[in-house]
Amino acid sequence: ELDTVAKQWPVTDKHGKTQRYAYPALEADEVHACVRVRYIDNLERSKRLNRMGLQLLYGQCLGKEMTVLRRLCKEALASHSASWLSLGSKLPGSELRAALQAFLLDAVLQTRDGALPSSEQFNQQLVAVQQQGLLRTLTPVLNHLLEILHLRRQMIIKINQWRDRAKKSRSFDEDRHQEYLHTLEAILPATVLDTMEAADLKHTVRYLQALALRLERAEHDPQKDRGKAEKLRVPLERLQQFARFDGPTGQCLRLQREYHDLVQEYRVSLFAPELGTAQPVSEQRLHQKWQELEACCRRIE
Numbered sequence: 001e002l003d004t005v006a007k008q009w010p011v012t013d014k015h016g017k018t019q020r021y022a023y024p025a026l027e028a029d030e031v032h033a034c035v036r037v038r039y040i041d042n043l044e045r046s047k048r049l050n051r052m053g054l055q056l057l058y059g060q061c062l063g064k065e066m067t068v069l070r071r072l073c074k075e076a077l078a079s080h081s082a083s084w085l086s087l088g089s090k091l092p093g094s095e096l097r098a099a100l101q102a103f104l105l106d107a108v109l110q111t112r113d114g115a116l117p118s119s120e121q122f123n124q125q126l127v128a129v130q131q132q133g134l135l136r137t138l139t140p141v142l143n144h145l146l147e148i149l150h151l152r153r154q155m156i157i158k159i160n161q162w163r164d165r166a167k168k169s170r171s172f173d174e175d176r177h178q179e180y181l182h183t184l185e186a187i188l189p190a191t192v193l194d195t196m197e198a199a200d201l202k203h204t205v206r207y208l209q210a211l212a213l214r215l216e217r218a219e220h221d222p223q224k225d226r227g228k229a230e231k232l233r234v235p236l237e238r239l240q241q242f243a244r245f246d247g248p249t250g251q252c253l254r255l256q257r258e259y260h261d262l263v264q265e266y267r268v269s270l271f272a273p274e275l276g277t278a279q280p281v282s283e284q285r286l287h288q289k290w291q292e293l294e295a296c297c298r299r300i301e
Helices: 043-062 064-079 081-087 093-109 119-132 134-168 174-187 204-220 222-244 250-271 283-300
Strands: 009-012 018-029 034-040
Touching: 018 043, 034 043, 043 064, 043 093, 043 119, 064 081, 064 093, 064 134, 081 134, 093 119, 093 134, 119 134, 134 174, 134 204, 174 204, 174 222, 174 250, 204 222, 204 250, 222 250, 222 283, 250 283
Parallel strands: none
Antiparallel strands: 009 018, 018 034
16 A cells, blocks of 8 residues: 555654654565565665556556557567667667656656655556556657657768768868767757656657758858857856756756756757747847746755
8 A cells, every 4th residue: 555655764863863764665576576665765766666666566457558568669679770779778678678668658657756646646547547548648659759769860860971971072070060969969868768758759850850950051051050059059058057956956957947948949949940949939038047047946056
């Protein structure tokens, strides 16, 4: 019963004074198809373990659909092997399949943050998934991911073709080459299954299309491309500053995500304005969002 699991457990000294807290961790045992509860002093690790433990518990209730999902994941890796290889993930096949399955389940089970639901919340979520149909809900998510991976691989081919032409004409610029590759990694990183959610991929196709248009236009007018790239320099540098905010609150993380998305849209507006943006964006809006982010995140440094 999830209701019997304490959200955190105080660890006291001999005088009864709380020294630290231990957090519940649902340890998934795939071999024996069960979950064991233990308490650990690392909150982030407990969340990771809870994510997988909850998915195992839900999976036991979803039966045959989980069996089909495992097969779909295996087939997705085999039939799109070139796309997965070009992504550059260093996970072995079995771990990559497990990561893909967990990524897909997060999309419907809301297990990504590792927060433990009450028994009532667990049952409500389970009923909702059963009514919608697990596979009916997840198949479009999987297809969208595979489409994006294919487009990413095509983008790598385009960058390599540009590189070869530039070297042949002696106009190759290594800095620009690295910028293209870094942009591609920012749009869809090799760690996508661990660091992104399905909802984060909503605009990825448009971002990849914008990069393709930039590549084409920059080859004909590199000077103009450099001018546009300069406008992105400060926003991109600010993205790198996220790491200095230790222990960010939920609000700080939300503002970081909003700023990151705004930078991506600004990139589209600069290099492929005809594709449109998901929200109004300008240098001023970026500056205002950064001020809001700093005001929030600095309070917790």
